[in-house]
Amino acid sequence: MTRDHDARETEDGDATDAARADAATAPETVRARTDGGAESDSAAGADDVALDPWGSSTVSDYRKLFEEFGIGEFDDVLPEVPNPHYLMRRGVIFGHRDYSPVAEALRNDDPAAVLSGFMPTGDPHIGHKLVFDEIIWHQEQGADAYGLIADLEAHSARGMTWEEIDEHARDYLLSLLALGFDPEEGELYRQSDNRELQDLAFELGSKANFSEFQGIYGFDGETNVSHMQSVVTQMADILYPQLEEPKPTVIPVGPDQDPHVRFARDLAARMRFFGVTEAYASFELDDAERALVAAVYEEREAYAEEPERPRCEEAGAWLAERADPDDEAGGDDALDALGVVVDDAVRDSAIEKLENAGMEPLRPRVRFLDLNATDDAFEALVETIDGEKRRYDAHVDAFDLDASEAEELAREVELDHGGYGFVPPSSIYHRFMTGLTGGKMSSSIPASHISLLDDPEEGYDKVKAATTGGRDTAEEQRELGGEADECPVYELYAYLLAGDDDEFAKEVYDECVGGERLCGGCKEQAAELMREFLEEHQEKRAEVEDLLDDLDITLESPRRGVAPGDD
Numbered sequence: 001m002t003r004d005h006d007a008r009e010t011e012d013g014d015a016t017d018a019a020r021a022d023a024a025t026a027p028e029t030v031r032a033r034t035d036g037g038a039e040s041d042s043a044a045g046a047d048d049v050a051l052d053p054w055g056s057s058t059v060s061d062y063r064k065l066f067e068e069f070g071i072g073e074f075d076d077v078l079p080e081v082p083n084p085h086y087l088m089r090r091g092v093i094f095g096h097r098d099y100s101p102v103a104e105a106l107r108n109d110d111p112a113a114v115l116s117g118f119m120p121t122g123d124p125h126i127g128h129k130l131v132f133d134e135i136i137w138h139q140e141q142g143a144d145a146y147g148l149i150a151d152l153e154a155h156s157a158r159g160m161t162w163e164e165i166d167e168h169a170r171d172y173l174l175s176l177l178a179l180g181f182d183p184e185e186g187e188l189y190r191q192s193d194n195r196e197l198q199d200l201a202f203e204l205g206s207k208a209n210f211s212e213f214q215g216i217y218g219f220d221g222e223t224n225v226s227h228m229q230s231v232v233t234q235m236a237d238i239l240y241p242q243l244e245e246p247k248p249t250v251i252p253v254g255p256d257q258d259p260h261v262r263f264a265r266d267l268a269a270r271m272r273f274f275g276v277t278e279a280y281a282s283f284e285l286d287d288a289e290r291a292l293v294a295a296v297y298e299e300r301e302a303y304a305e306e307p308e309r310p311r312c313e314e315a316g317a318w319l320a321e322r323a324d325p326d327d328e329a330g331g332d333d334a335l336d337a338l339g340v341v342v343d344d345a346v347r348d349s350a351i352e353k354l355e356n357a358g359m360e361p362l363r364p365r366v367r368f369l370d371l372n373a374t375d376d377a378f379e380a381l382v383e384t385i386d387g388e389k390r391r392y393d394a395h396v397d398a399f400d401l402d403a404s405e406a407e408e409l410a411r412e413v414e415l416d417h418g419g420y421g422f423v424p425p426s427s428i429y430h431r432f433m434t435g436l437t438g439g440k441m442s443s444s445i446p447a448s449h450i451s452l453l454d455d456p457e458e459g460y461d462k463v464k465a466a467t468t469g470g471r472d473t474a475e476e477q478r479e480l481g482g483e484a485d486e487c488p489v490y491e492l493y494a495y496l497l498a499g500d501d502d503e504f505a506k507e508v509y510d511e512c513v514g515g516e517r518l519c520g521g522c523k524e525q526a527a528e529l530m531r532e533f534l535e536e537h538q539e540k541r542a543e544v545e546d547l548l549d550d551l552d553i554t555l556e557s558p559r560r561g562v563a564p565g566d567d
Contacts, residue, residue, distance in 0.1 A: 065095060065255055065258075065429075066095070069258060069262075070097075071095040071096070071097060071255065071258065071429060072095060072096050072097065072098075072099075073094070073095060073096075074088065074091075074093050074094055074095055074096050074099070074428065074429075075091070077096060077099050077100055077103060080100060080103040080104065080107070081103045081106070082103070082106050082107050082141065083141065085133065085134070085137040086498075086499070086500050086502065086505075087130065087133065087134065087430060087495070089502060090494050090502070090505065091431075092130070092430050092431055092494065092495055093134070093252075093428050093429065093430045093431075094429060094430070094431055095255065095428070095429040096426065096427060096428045096429065097258075097261060097262075097265070097426055097427045098265075098424060098426045098427075099250060099426045099427075099428055101248040101423070101426060102143075102248040102249070102250045102426050104248075105143075105247070105248045106138075106141045106142060106143065109142055110247075110248075111144070111245060111247040111248075112138075112142070112143040112144070112247055112248045112249070112250075113143050113144040113145070113146065113241035113242070113247055113248070113249040113250070114134070114135050114138035114139065114143045114144070114145050114146070114241075114249070114250050114251075114252065115135075115145075115146035115147075115148065115237065115238065115240065115241050115249060115250075115251055116131050116134070116135055116146075116147065116148075116251060116252050116253060117147070117148040117149070117150040117153075117191075117234070117237055118131070118147070118148070118149060118150060118172045118176075119150040119153055119154045119157075119158065120149055120150070120151060120154055120160070120164075120165050120167075120168030120169040120171075120172055121154055121158050121160055121168065121443070122168060122443035123168070123171060123443065123451040123452065123453050124171055124172050124175045124451070124452045124453070125441070125443065125449045125450060125451045125452060126433065126449065126450050126452065126492075126495075126496055127432070127433045127441050127449065128172070128175075128452070129175075129179070129452065129496065130252075130430045130433075130495065131252050131253070131430075132175060132176050132179045132181070133179065134252035134428065134430070135147055135176070135181065135252065136176075136179055136180045136181050138250065138252075139181065139182060139185060139186055140180075143250075144185075144186065144187075144241060144247075145181065145182075145185065145186035145187070146186060146187050146188075146189075146240065146241055147173075147176050147181060147186065147187075147188050148188070148189050148190070148191060148237055149165075149169045149172065149173070149188075149189070149190045149191065150191055150230075150234070150237070151165045151169060151190050151191055151192050151557065152191040152192050152226075152229070152230045152233050153191070153230040153233070153234065154168075155226070156224065156226035156227045156229065156230045157227050157230055162557045162559050162560065165557065166555065166556050166557055169190065169555070170548070170555055171452075171453060173188060173548055173553070174541045174544060174545065174548055175452045175537070175541060176188075177541075177544040177547060177548060178537055178540035178541045178543070178544050179537070179540075183547070183551055188551060188553050189553060190553065190554055190557070191230075191233050191237065192554075192557060192559060193553070193554045193557075194240075196240070196243060197233065197236050197237065197240055198233070198236070200236040200239065200240065200243065201229075201232045201233045201235065201236035202232075203271070204232055204235050204236055204239070204267050204271065205229075205232045207267050207270040207271060208232060208235075208263075208267065210228075212263070213228055213231065216259050216262075216263055217231065217259065231260075231263075234260050234264075235260070235263060235264045235267050238251055238260065238261065238264040238425050239264060239267075239268055239420075239422055239425065242420065242421075242422050242423060243420075246411060246415070246420070246421040246422055246423045247423060248423055248426060249423065249425045249426065250425070250426045250427060250428055251264075251425055251426070251427045251428075252427070252428050252430065253427060253428075253429060253430075254429065254430060254432055255429045258427070258429070261425065261427040264425055265424045265425060268422040268423075268424050268425060269422075269424065270371070270372075271372070271419075271420055271422055272371055272372065272410075272414065272419070272420075272421070272422065273370075273371060273372050273373040273374075273377050273410070273413070273414040273417070273419045273421075274368045274369060274370065274371060274373060274381065274410040274413070274414065275368070275369035275371050276366060276367070276368060276369070276403060276406045276407050276410055277290070277366075277367050277369065278290060278294070278364065278365075278366060278367070278403060279364075279365050279366070279367040279397060280293050280294065280297055280362050280363065280364055280365070281312055281353075281354075281357050281360050281361075281362055281363070282357070282360060282390070282392065282397070283353050283356075283357060285350070285353065286346075288342050288346045289342075289346055289349060289350045289353070291340050291342070292319075292338070292340050292342050292346065292347065292350050293315070293350055293354070293362075294340075294364075295338040295339055295340045296315050296318070296319050296338070296350075296354075296362075297310065297315070297362055297364065299318075299338065300315070300362070302318065303315065303317070303318035309361050309363075310361065310362045311358075311359050311360065311361060311362065312353075312354045312355070312357035312358060312359070312360045312361070312362050313354065313355055313357065313358050313359060314362075315354050315362050316350075316351050316352075316353075316354030316355035316357075317355065319347070319350065319351050319354065320351050320355075322335055322338075323335060323347055323348075323351065335347065363399070364399075365390075365397045365398060365399045366397070366398045366399075366401050366402065366403055366405075366406040367395050367396070367397050367398075368381060368385075368395055368396045368397075368398070368406065368410060369394065369395045370394045370395060372419075373414075373417075373419075374417060374418075376417055377413055377414065377416075377417035377419070380413050380416065380417060381396060381409075381410065381413045382396055384409060384412075384413055385398045385401070385409070386400065386401075387399060387400030387401070388400055433449075433488075433491055433495060434488045434491055435447075435448030435449060435488065436448055436449065436450070436462055436463070436465070436466040436467065436488050436489075437466070437467055438467035438488060447462060447465070450462055450463070450530065450534075452534070452537055452538075452541075453538070454534060455534075456530075456531040456532075456534040456535045456538070457531065459527075459530045459531055459533075459534045460527040460528070460530060460531040461527075462530075463489065463492065463523060463526050463527035463530045464523055464524070464527045466488055466489050466492075466523065467487075467488055467489075468482070468487050468488070468489050468519040468522070468523065469482055469483035469484055469485065469486035469487030469488075469489075469490065469512075470482050470483070470487070470518070470519035471483075474518055477515055477518055477519070478515040478516075478518075479515060480515065481512065481513040481514055481515040482512040482513060482515070482517065482518075482519065482522075483513075484508075484509050484512040484513050485513075487512070489519070489522060489523055489526050490508065490509065490512065490522075492526050492530065493505055493508045493509075493526060494509075496533070497526055497529040497530065497533065508522070
C-alpha cells in the first residue's frame with residue numbers, strides 16, 4: 001500500500017510527516033524493472049477487472065487481463081520491435097493484441113498505420129501524453145498516423161455541448177502537434193466532420209446487433225440511440241486507416257478500451273468476402289475440433305491401411321478407441337498424448353463427424369468460406385485458385401496453397417470486386433498512471449493529475465505535494481530504502497520525466513530503494529523537471545497555433561442541439 005507519510009528532507013536532515021491520501025484508494029503493487037521502469041500489477045481505485053470504456057479508468061490486476069481477456073504480454077513481442085519506445089522498454093506498455101504484424105511491417109518498411117482518439121471532455125493531461133507519444137513514435141517509424149477527436153462520443157455518451165467539445169478539442173490537437181505529430185504525413189479529423197467515416201460506420205452497423213451491445217457494453221432499453229451509434233462510429237475509426245489500403249494497424253489505448261478493439265476485430269472479419277481456414281475433409285470443424293483432427297491426422301501411421309491416404313472412418317475409430325477408458329491404451333492420458341486438450345463434447349463431436357464421413361480421405365487443405373462474396377467475386381476466386389481444388393456450394397477447398405498464400409489471394413479477389421479486405425486491427429495497452437494523491441488519476445480531481453495546460457508553477461507545486469512511496473522517517477528510508485515500486489512520483493520519472501534516458505530512470509530507482517535518495521530531494525528534482533516540461537510544452541503549443549488554424553479540420557462545429565440524456 002502507498003504510505004500515508006513520506007520521508008522528507010529538512011534543513012537538519014530530519015523527516016517530517018505529512019498527511020496523505022486515504023490508503024484504501026492507493027495502488028497495491030508496482031514491480032520495478034531492471035532498467036528502472038515500473039510495472040504496475042494494479043492501479044488505484046479499481047473495483048476489479050471490469051473493462052468498461054465509459055467507467056473508471058483503472059484495473060486492479062493487470063495479470064488477469066492476460067488470463068481473462070486474452071491480452072498478450074508485450075514483453076513477448078518486444079524483441080520484434082525496431083527502436084522500441086521507452087514506454088515499451090520500461091513495461092509501461094504492458095500488453096497487446098496481435099502486434100506482431102505491425103512490428104514486422106515497421107521492420108520491413110511495409111505499409112502500417114497507427115490511430116487513436118481523444119474524447120474532449122476536459123483538459124489534456126500527462127496521462128493522455130502516453131497516447132500522444134505512442135502515435136508520434138509509430139509515425140516516426142514510418143506508419144501512417146491518425147489522430148481523431150471523438151466528438152460524437154463526447155456528445156452522446158458524456159453529454160458534452162458542442163461549445164465545450166470545440167474548446168477541449170482545440171487543446172488536444174495543440175498538444176498533439178506540440179509533441180511532434182506531423183500533420184503533413186498524418187491525418188487529424190473529427191468524427192462529426194468525416195463523411196467517409198460515417199459511411200463506413202453505417203456499413204459496419206449492418207453487421208452488428210443489439211444483443212452484442214447488451215453483452216459487450218451493458219446497454220439496455222434506457223440507452224440512448226446516439227450512444228449506440230457512437231460505438232459503431234468508433235468501430236469505423238479503428239478500421240478507417242484501411243479504407244484506401246488494407247494494412248496492419250495498431251490502436252494504442254488503455255486496457256479499459258479493449259472491448260472496442262475486440263468488437264472491431266469481429267466486425268472486420270464479418271465484413272470480409274471470404275474466410276480462410278484449414279480443413280481436413282469436406283465437412284466443417286470448429287476451432288477445437290480442427291486442432292484435434294489435425295493431431296489425429298499426424299498419427300495416421302498408427303491406424304491407416306494406406307498412411308498416404310488415411311480414411312475418415314479409420315481416424316474416427318482410432319480416436320474413439322483412444323478415448324475409451326475401458327480400452328487398455330485408452331482414456332484421457334492417451335488423448336493428452338496427442339498434444340491437444342479438449343473436453344468430452346468436442347472429442348465426441350469430432351469422432352461422430354469422422355465416422356459419418358466414411359471412406360472419404362482425410363486430407364489437409366485450405367478452405368475459402370463464402371461469407372459476403374458477390375457471385376462474381378466467388379466465381380473469380382474459383383478461377384484464380386491454381387492447382388487442385390474442390391468447389392462446393394458455400395466454400396472452395398484448395399490443396400496446393402498454404403494459409404498465408406490463401407489469405408493474400410482472398411484479399412486480392414475481394415479488393416478487385418469492391419470489398420474492403422480489412423486486416424484485423426491490432427492494439428497495444430499502457431498502464432494507467434497513479435494519481436499524485438495516491439488514488440486514481442482523474443480530471444475531476446485537480447490535485448491528482450497535471451494538466452498539460454497547468455501553469456508551470458502549479459505543476460511544480462502539485463509534484464511537491466504528491467504522495468510518495470517513502471518510509472515514515474528519513475532514518476528508516478536510509479536503513480530500509482524507499483518503496484519506488486509504490487510511488488506516484490517515481491512513476492513520473494518512468495513515464496515522463498526521464499524521457500528516453502533509461503540510465504537516469506534506473507539511477508532514480510536504485511538510489512531510492514538503496515536508501516540514498518530521500519523523498520524531499522527526489523520530489524524537488526521531479527518538480528523542477530515537471531516545471532521545465534510544462535514551460536517547454538506550452539511554448540511549443542503557442543508555436544503551433546497558426547499551424548492548427550491552417551489545417552483542414554473543423555475547429556468550430558456547425559452542429560447544434562441539446563446533449564442527450566444520461567443512459
